[in-house]
Amino acid sequence: MQAAPVRPTAVRATAIPSFTTALRAVESLLLSSGQRTARRNAWTSVLEDRRRAKDRIETERVLGQSVVGRP
Template sequence: METVEPARARDGGAGPLPSLTGALLAVESLLLGGGQRTARRNAWTSVLEDRRRARDRIEAQRVLGTAPAAPALRS
């Protein structure tokens, strides 16, 4: 069974078309210096970790049968 390939790869071009992620990473490397890239990735990793902890906390509250605490209001 033949697989469907992009025309570029079939015609001996530079290979398969880049993925969206690859293209975004290439643009990022052009626009941001190494330190800025590292800081942005560290910040995003922190956001994802906070979300994971929030899901874990909600699951623990559900298992223990307690209602989630209301978020603190900022003034």
């Protein structure tokens, strides 16, 4: 007696959302679009402030080296 042939079963693959994607989904449910825009603008401002601070520190370092190099 032979065994019945085995049929492959269908496999479902569901992508698990990243933490950021999940957080944005919750944010969109809880906050109005104006609040979301304000939050994004605030974060963009923070990043820009950090960039300017980094540039200022680099400029001070370069100017400090040029002053030290003078006789």
